[in-house]
Amino acid sequence: MGNVIQNQYTPDYVSPPGETLEEILEERDMSQAELAERTGRPRKTISEIINAKAAITPETALQLERVLGIPASFWNNRERHYREALARKEEQERLSKQVEWLNQLPVKDMVKKRWIQFYQDKVEQLREVLNFFGVASPDQLQMVLSGTNVYFRKSPKSPSDKNAVAAWLRRGEIEADEIKCTPYNANKFKEALQQVRALTVEPPEIFQSEVVRLCAVAGVAVVFVPELPKTQVCGATRWLSPDKALIQLSLRYKTDDHLWFAFFHESGHILKHGKRELFLEFKESQLDKEEKEADTFAADLLIPPTEFKRFLASGKQRSKDGIRQFALEIGIAPGIVVGRLQHDGILPPSHCNELKCKLR
Known part of the structure; x- marks a missing residue:
């Protein structure tokens, strides 16, 4: 469907309804003056209608129905189609520029x-x-783009294209419109997040639909929209209405640790921050207060601080078996633990990546 080549024919000339009226008068050998007299309209008005200088009003259409026996609906439709065609022609000329x-x-x-x-x-x-x-x-x-309040963390190394980001965001809105959500409820959303956390150990064919379902019950639409080139975006959060929030994820880095951290980071924005802002997340961004709060929310929900301290004290954080065991104990995917250890500088970025789940 997306690659179908189409053309639409738009005629260069649009026939005004006055031409039809003139043809009918000629067929009936009726002059414009006689028509004016029979309808009670000024001769000038009849002349202007025939010469496309005046429109056929609903009142005039009724008078033409009485005199010519042609339904007023015919004249009204003829006038409406003509005006619409003129508007399309003007739009064609404007858009061509x-x-x-x-x-x-x-x-x-x-x-x-x-x-x-x-x-x-x-x-x-x-x-x-x-x-x-x-x-x-x-x-x-x-105007729409310039009027949007945007809170984002942007990488200075990889500047994004604002129009590509706008297209990506719009696609998220379109997909979110198809998700039926109950009115937003913060307590239900918190409950849903705990259920989603348990899904991090599941494969995409199980967790994706469940994440969407669980969050929709709490008033949050979750959509997975592949990124466009030059967007450099990981995720976004915004409110579509006072009762419906949207979390949009790009799967930019295609591993489970990035996906889940992005999801819970965006969830933190919903629970902690205002409904009027749009939050965009870019990798290697400079953090402001809201972003730091969302980061902390995601990190602590995925790996509770007391559990993480206990794990580090055990000395098993550099062992694959130790990481697997800790992940099993707290009920999350081991790749998330690896991502946290790498982020905190405890593990080099090249270590234990085989514990991460690759996504597409």
Whole structure:
């Protein structure tokens, strides 16, 4: 569906309803003056309708029905279709001057992921992109983006493309719309997080649908949206409404430790921070207060601090068997323990990675 090449034919000329009226008058050998007299409309009005300088109003349509015997609905529909066609023609001309804007967007990648359809005609492609974003024009999209409150941690090494990030975020909104959620309840969400934590030992074919289901019951939509090139984003959190939150994950690093930390980090934003902000997470980011709080929330929920201290005191943190045993005791995937040890500098980044689960 995403790679289908389509073209739509838009006629260059739109026939005004006045032409139809003029043809009917000629067939009936009725002059404009006679029609004006019979309908009670000024001659000037009849002339302007025929010459496409005035519209056929519902009142005039009823008068034409009485005089000509042609239903008012015919004239009303004829006028409506004509005005709509004129508006589309004007839009065509306006959009034709804005097609260069497509070069700023990851259109090819969006088509490849089947987020949008491909059109050879540039104007039709622009319409498709605008439909995807749910805006009327490129100007409206820029206004929407500039009006968003964004709290993010951004890597100085790998700057992201704001338009690619916008497309990724929008895809998350579209997928979240399909998830039916009950109104948000913080206590239910906390309960769901404990159940999700236990799912970290399960394979994706089990945990993915369960995570979505458990969180939806608490008013949180969870979507897994593969990243676009140049987004550099790990996850995002925002509120779609006062009663529905969204957690969006990219699986950027494709290992279970990154996935689960990102999920619980975003969950921390939902429980601890405001409903008006959009939080974007990038790797190697500079942390502000909110990000540090979300990091601490995720780290402590996955591995309780007292348990982690006990594990470190045991001296088994550099042993694969020791890591497996500790993970089993606290009920999480061993890859999460490896990720924590690497993050804290206890294990080198190259050690024990075989304990992590690869995801795709």
